[in-house]
Amino acid sequence: MAKILVADDEQKIREVIREYSEFNGHEVTEAADGMAAVGLCKMNDYDLIIMDIMMPKLDGYSACKEIRKEKDTPIIMLSARSEEYDKLFGFELGIDDYVVKPFSPKELMARVNAVLSRRSAAQQPVSNELTFDGLKINIPARTVTIDGEKVDLTPKEYDLLFYLVEHRNLALSRDQLLSDIWGYDFYGEDRTIDTHIKNLRNNLGKYRDYIVTLRGVGYKFEA
């Protein structure tokens, strides 16, 4: 669990980041402009700051400089692709990473987790492979193997499996699965999930039972 400050003038963006962060067990505070971000930072200790460059009152660069005068809180910058990259390097920022807008929440969270894990464990070799018995998921390669045999999953199947595994041993409602994997703007049947679960189970072969049906609720990856 980490305390995260999200500074962005777009409420939608803040909301999305909050949603994902909280789902990953973090606590989120929001700031709508650079001034507010600096103020909050001076009064509180955050574990991570996610900050847009384009903000009213005080832009991200300046806010960053201000904050750096007092704290070493890791900072992830958000920036539109068009924004001058030079500027990012043009000052002593010490930002930990930056993410180009538009970004996928997943991608952002991956970086958040990367930064946070760097913070605590100095340089622990984090395994990028998840193993459950003979079922292996290699995240950077985006591959799944069963007893060493490569399994071909469609994008949705992979995403679904990854999500289930990421939140293993948690009851996941169809609504939750839909909004997190398909996106909040998906207007469709929730039975769609059932079909993908079925296909996924077939592809998992003898390990199909890791996916447990929760009647009346949804699904769960039980490991």
Next chain:
Amino acid sequence: MAKILVADDEQKIREVIREYSEFNGHEVTEAADGMAAVGLCKMNDYDLIIMDIMMPKLDGYSACKEIRKEKDTPIIMLSARSEEYDKLFGFELGIDDYVVKPFSPKELMARVNAVLSRRSAAQQPVSNELTFDGLKINIPARTVTIDGEKVDLTPKEYDLLFYLVEHRNLALSRDQLLSDIWGYDFYGEDRTIDTHIKNLRNNLGKYRDYIVTLRGVGYKFEA
């Protein structure tokens, strides 16, 4: 741990590279122009040189040639996208990689580590050839051969292949490919990649299947 020489006239760039390199456990020496870089190289043994092309006193090309007269230290070149390829590759400069400005520090470090890891376990010199079955890539020469036959690749095709190979067995999104090969500020269709992939595959002949399509994601070199 490696000894790295960073030659760039912009202090900010040197600083960023230093910061990231030191974080990765390397030791960094800085040079502000080509002359200084050559001088330092003659007096010291570095494991890697990261050098900008545009530098005062002595530009990157010339510095590179000078250094090559005495040493085989691997060199990663930094260059603005506009700078012409032919200048870079017309001469036998024997560089090990080049990174398009603007680059992401993370990406640069990935390449640094790639070059360093080609140096085998001992303290052997960096291997300058990558081989996959009958597919050979000679890095300093920028040539590709298939079963001994030389293949003509356009610069972009080579860059793409080299990038894929350096990041082999990793799922690479179109965005990542675009920003790392074309540059962070490239404004264009991501489908452009598809066309280059097509051309590259055609040129790879029977080895075309090393490049795997990841539907909904991008591509991967699977070896």
Next chain:
DNA sequence: GGCAGAGGTAAGAAATTGTGATATAATATC
């Protein structure tokens, strides 16, 4: 048994990628 929810099947819809043609830009040649 009756019912609601989940599993299975299959077909049309939708999305993604492959490919050839074309336009534009960069580079080589004369």
Next chain:
DNA sequence: GATATTATATCACAATTTCTTACCTCTGCC
């Protein structure tokens, strides 16, 4: 400097894969 050549980017459409839905069957539970 003009022209030919090559490389790059974009487009349009074909080929393919994947997704979604409708419908039917099955199962667990009251």
